[in-house]
Amino acid sequence: MESTPLLLPLLDELLEARGRLEPADVAAAARAAGVPAARAWEAVRFYPRYHAKGERWLLVDEPVVRSRNFAELQDALEHAAASAGVAAGVVFSYGLEAVGPALVVERGPERRVYAPVSPEGLARLAAGGEPGPAAEELPRELARGEGLLFEPMAELPGFPGADELIEAVREAGLRGLGGALFPTWRKLAAVRQADGVKYVVVNGDESEPGNFKDRWLIEHNPRLVWAGAALAARAVGAGEIIFYVRGEYLSALARLEAARRELEAEGYLEGLATRTFRGGGLYICGEESALLESLEGRRAEPRLKPPYPAQEGLFGRPTLVSNVETLAHLALIARMGAAAYRRRAPKLFSISGDVARPGVYELALGTPLAAALEAAGAEVSGLQAVLLGGAAGTFVKLPDHADLPLDYDTPRQQGDSLGPGALMVYENGRDLWAVAEGVAAFFAHESCGKCFPCSLGTPHLHAAVARRERGPGLEELFLALEQGSLCGLGQAAPWAVRSLINRFGEVVS
Numbered sequence: 001m002e003s004t005p006l007l008l009p010l011l012d013e014l015l016e017a018r019g020r021l022e023p024a025d026v027a028a029a030a031r032a033a034g035v036p037a038a039r040a041w042e043a044v045r046f047y048p049r050y051h052a053k054g055e056r057w058l059l060v061d062e063p064v065v066r067s068r069n070f071a072e073l074q075d076a077l078e079h080a081a082a083s084a085g086v087a088a089g090v091v092f093s094y095g096l097e098a099v100g101p102a103l104v105v106e107r108g109p110e111r112r113v114y115a116p117v118s119p120e121g122l123a124r125l126a127a128g129g130e131p132g133p134a135a136e137e138l139p140r141e142l143a144r145g146e147g148l149l150f151e152p153m154a155e156l157p158g159f160p161g162a163d164e165l166i167e168a169v170r171e172a173g174l175r176g177l178g179g180a181l182f183p184t185w186r187k188l189a190a191v192r193q194a195d196g197v198k199y200v201v202v203n204g205d206e207s208e209p210g211n212f213k214d215r216w217l218i219e220h221n222p223r224l225v226w227a228g229a230a231l232a233a234r235a236v237g238a239g240e241i242i243f244y245v246r247g248e249y250l251s252a253l254a255r256l257e258a259a260r261r262e263l264e265a266e267g268y269l270e271g272l273a274t275r276t277f278r279g280g281g282l283y284i285c286g287e288e289s290a291l292l293e294s295l296e297g298r299r300a301e302p303r304l305k306p307p308y309p310a311q312e313g314l315f316g317r318p319t320l321v322s323n324v325e326t327l328a329h330l331a332l333i334a335r336m337g338a339a340a341y342r343r344r345a346p347k348l349f350s351i352s353g354d355v356a357r358p359g360v361y362e363l364a365l366g367t368p369l370a371a372a373l374e375a376a377g378a379e380v381s382g383l384q385a386v387l388l389g390g391a392a393g394t395f396v397k398l399p400d401h402a403d404l405p406l407d408y409d410t411p412r413q414q415g416d417s418l419g420p421g422a423l424m425v426y427e428n429g430r431d432l433w434a435v436a437e438g439v440a441a442f443f444a445h446e447s448c449g450k451c452f453p454c455s456l457g458t459p460h461l462h463a464a465v466a467r468r469e470r471g472p473g474l475e476e477l478f479l480a481l482e483q484g485s486l487c488g489l490g491q492a493a494p495w496a497v498r499s500l501i502n503r504f505g506e507v508v509s
C-alpha cells in the first residue's frame with residue numbers, strides 16, 4: 001500500500017542532511033508533502049528541533065529531582081554555563097526519573113543526554129569533560145523481576161479473527177494504558193465498524209513526568225508492541241500502522257525501526273504498510289488528536305471532540321490511537337487467551353523516588369500500594385506520599401492509604417487514578433511543595449495556547465504555588481482549569497496541587 005508522504009519526516013531528512021533548514025528546504029519539503037509552504041513554515045516555527053540554534057545545557061526538571069537537590073544542581077549549572085559562555089536552561093522529564101538527575105547538551109538539532117549528573121559533573125562539563133554517564137536509553141535491568149511483558153516472545157501470536165480478538169480483549173478487561181483507562185475493546189469495535197481507509201496509530205509519545213514504562217517496552221521489547229499493533233490493525237481492518245515515538249527518544253526510534261524491518265522480513269506484517277514517526281518533542285503531542293495534527297504536519301493542538309479519532313482521525317479517516325503498553329497487552333491476550341490473562345492481570349508501573357530499586361515493575365492489578373512499594377525496596381513507615389499516575393496525578397498520603405489496591409477503579413473512587421501507572425515515592429522530610437511547584441511549572445510550559453483557561457490559568461497556578469499560596473481563591477482557579485480547558489492537559493493541571501493542599505494542608509506549611 002502506498003503511504004502518504006508526511007511533512008515532519010521530510011523536514012527531518014533535510015535537517016539531517018544539511019544541519020539546518022534553509023528556506024529552499026522548507027519549500028521543497030512542503031512540495032513533497034503536498035501542503036502549502038505556509039504550513040511547512042508553521043511547523044518549523046512550532047516544533048523546537050527545527051529552529052534550535054547554538055549550544056544549550058539543559059537540566060531535566062522532573063518530580064523526583066524537585067524533591068532532592070534541584071536548586072543546587074541549577075546553581076551549579078548556571079555557574080558552569082556562565083564560565084563556559086554557554087546558555088543554560090531546563091527541559092521537562094526525559095523518562096530518566098529512575099536513573100538520576102539528567103542533563104541534556106543541545107548543539108543545534110543534536111542532543112546528548114547524561115544521567116546521573118552532580119554539581120561536580122557540571123563543573124567537569126565546563127572544563128571540557130563529560131558531566132556523567134551517557135543515558136541515551138534506559139538500562140534493560142531497569143525491568144525488575146519476572147514479567148510477561150518483559151519477555152521477548154519467541155513466537156508471535158497469529159491472528160485469531162477480528163470478532164474473536166475483540167471479544168477476547170473485552171473478556172480480558174483491558175483498558176487504555178495511556179492513562180485514560182477507557183475499555184480497549186470499545187475502541188477496537190468502533191473502528192472496525194467504520195468503512196473505508198483506516199489507520200492504527202501507536203502512541204509512543206510518553207512525555208508525562210514519572211512515566212517510563214513505554215520507553216522501556218519500545219527499547220527492549222519492540223517486537224511485542226509491533227505484534228499488538230499488527231493484530232489491532234487486522235482486527236479493525238486498517239491497512240497502515242504509524243508508530244509515533246517521542247521526538248527526544250532517538251535510540252528508541254532506532255530499536256523500533258530495526259524490529260519493524262525484522263518483522264517485515266519474517267512476513268509478520270504482510271499486507272500492512274508500517275512506519276515509525278519521530279514525534280514533535282512537546283508533551284501535548286501525546287494527546288491523541290494533537291498527535292494526529294502533528295502527523296498531518298500541523299501544529300500539535302488538540303481537536304474539538306467529538307468527532308473522536310475512531311470516527312474521524314488521521315486525514316479524516318477512522319483511526320485507532322492506542323498506547324504502546326495497551327498494544328503489548330493485546331498481543332499477550334492473543335497469545336495466552338482472555339482467561340489466563342485475567343488470572344495474571346499484569347500491569348506495568350514506573351516506580352521512582354525514595355525506593356531502593358527504582359524501575360519498571362510488572363505487578364498484578366489490584367496489588368496494594370504498600371506491597372508495590374515494598375517490592376521496590378521501600379519501608380512504608382518512612383514514607384509520606386506517592387505522586388500517583390504522573391504529573392497529571394495526585395498525591396496519595398502514606399501510611400493512610402497503604403492498602404489502596406492499584407486497580408483501574410478503586411483509586412478513582414477516592415479521587416485518584418492509576419493514569420499510565422507512575423508511582424513517584426517521597427519519604428518523610430521531602431518538600432512536597434517543591435514537587436508541586438515543578439509540576440505546575442511543567443503544565444505552564446507545555447500548555448499549547450489554544451484555549452484561554454489553560455494558557456492563562458497554568459501560569460497563574462505556577463505563580464500561586466511558587467508563592468505557596470493556599471487561600472480559598474485557588475479553588476476557583478482549579479475549577480476554571482478543570483472545567484474550562486479544552487483538553488486533558490489543562491483539566492489535570494491542578495490535580496496534584498489540590499490533592500497536596502487538601503490532604504497535606506497541615507504538614508506542608
Ligand SMILES: Cc1cc2nc3c(=O)[nH]c(=O)nc-3n(C[C@H](O)[C@H](O)[C@H](O)COP(=O)(O)O)c2cc1C
Nearest residue numbers: 176177178203205206286287288322323326488489
Ligand atoms: C496532554 C496529554 C498527553 C498525553 N500523552 C500521552 C502519551 O504520551 N502516550 C499515550 O499513550 N497517551 C497519552 N495521552 C492519552 C491519549 O490522548 C489517548 O488517550 C491514548 O493514546 C489512547 O490510547 P489508550 O486507549 O491505549 O490509552 C495524553 C493525553 C493528554 C491529555
Ligand code: SF4
Nearest residue numbers: 449450451454487490
Ligand atoms: S487545555 Fe491547554 S494544552 Fe489543551 S488545548 Fe487548551 S491550551 Fe492547549
